[in-house]
Amino acid sequence: MAKVESKEKGIPPKAISETEKPKKSQKKTTDSEKPFLKTISGIGPTTRQRLEEAGYGSKESIALATKAQLTEISGIAEKTAALLIREARARFDLGLKKGSEYEASAKTRVKLTTGSQAFDSLLGGGFETGSITELAGENGCGKTQIAHQLAINCVKFLDQDVVWIDTEGTFRFNRIVQIAEAAGMDPDTVLSRITVGRAYNSEHQMALTEEALTMVPNVGLIIVDSLMAHFRSEFAGRGTLAERQQLIGKHLSFISKQAEILNCVGIVTNQVSAKPDAMFFGDPNKPVGGNVVGHTVTSRLMIRKGKAIKRTATLTKSPELPDGKIEFAITGEGVQDYSK
Ligand SMILES: Nc1ncnc2c1ncn2[C@@H]1O[C@H](COP(=O)(O)OP(=O)(O)O)[C@@H](O)[C@H]1O
Ligand SMILES: [Mg+2]
Missing domain, CATH: 1.10.150.20 (5' to 3' exonuclease, C-terminal subdomain)
Structure with a gap:
């Protein structure tokens, strides 16, 4: 079990092992309340x-x-x-339904704001609960920064907890404090509601994700940052590709199901690799992980770094929104609108 240790001063975020289990009720349980x-x-x-x-x-x-x-x-x-x-x-009412009944479940979906109006409007109001959105882009484009902002916004606007699976050791206590303060939130309150699992290999990543999503009550946001780093380094040879893709499919479909059941926002960040055939047209990069990732994530956003604080986000896949591109900024205070 990974225990999160923060070198910085203050209250460390909760490690998964310290997560409170749901409290047992005092009264006699009826059949419908029993596990x-x-x-x-x-x-x-x-x-x-x-x-x-x-x-x-x-x-x-x-x-x-x-x-x-x-x-x-x-x-x-x-x-x-x-x-x-x-x-x-x-x-669990998973039988057949009329189309009209889908309206009710659509209404329970909530949008988690990014902190930038332009970014929110690209997403029809923000990151939607109930499915996975992939954030893909080159190293340093701001994927982890966006994740920090969303963690704070989840506590602030949804009043729900965050599960953060950190595969690269890039969760930053200090960034939560800075962005939370800028958002007018008490950093300790925010930190106490983020459960971080530091994953040291792909197997660990999958196990921590399953543990956190079944143990942590009241999850509003699950972040896997980054999805592919361990899988890419561990399954290097061509011969292991099929096994790798099968495991990634299993990992992602678990997160996707849980996002739907818990009605929480699912975020996975992803690396990109150069497309050999797109030297002159369009985005020269494509997210790694192949069709398994491309098909399993519900929405896909490509993030690109511009000059200084400027960033662009391009929506390239969504079940209900048109593709589009917007500008936003990443500053010390987090994700914001970009003004020239
Ligand atoms: N405290 C900060 N103030 C302003 N910008 C920051 C701060 N911390 C990080 N950044 C910006 O975010 C970038 C790193 O983004 P990050 O989210 O780690 O990239 P990725 O996860 O996509 O590799 C830095 O290069 C810098 O531009
Ligand atoms: Mg990162």
Whole structure:
């Protein structure tokens, strides 16, 4: 378990291991309040523990799992897995719906502001809850800065907690303090609501993500910064590409499902590589990770560095917004509108 240590003075952000578990209520629990697995007859304590340890403790996680996942991870019989999934889906209302019913779920989606009006308008109001948005761009373009700003905005405007999976060691206590103060927030309050998992390899990254998203209550924002760094360095040879892509697909689809279930904003940052065939036209860079990443993220933003504080954001994929490009700024106080 990675424990977050901050060299700077002050209160360190919470490490995942210190995350409070949801408080047990004092009153007698009725069947609908009991943990899902306890309400299914035929699931003994050993099976329950195995499922919980594998991240399948709630009806939400089981409802979106496949039989193969449940049997493979927890070693339970296929018949039991099928029964669990059927029950969880029934109770979680994952059956067929009329188009008109989608309006209700669309209304529960919330937009998380970026801090720049131009940036927000590109995104139809801000980063949407319920799905993953990818921030891609060259080193130093500002992906991690945007993530810091969103963490503060999540606490300020959604009054919800943040899960931050840090794969490159670039989460900065000092930046949270500076940007929080500029936003009129108490930095200690903000820091106490960010749970940071420092991931040292891809396996660790996946495990921390699953642990945080199943343990931390009231998540409004999950950040994986960066998605591909470990996968790229660990799976270097061509022969390992298929395995790598399979793992990334699993990692991303877990985050995507959780973002939908928890109705939280999902952000993954991504590196880019040079497109050999685009020397003269368009953006010479493309996000790494291939089709698996390109298809699994719901929205894709390309960030580019301009002179000094100037940045551009280009929306290149969205299920409901037109592509577009805007200018914004990254300053000591965080993400802002750019004025010439
Ligand atoms: N305290 C600050 N004040 C102003 N700009 C900053 C500050 N910290 C970082 N930046 C800007 O952000 C850039 C780094 O952005 P970062 O988000 O780390 O890039 P990426 O994650 O895309 O590699 C720096 O080069 C600088 O331009
Ligand atoms: Mg970064």
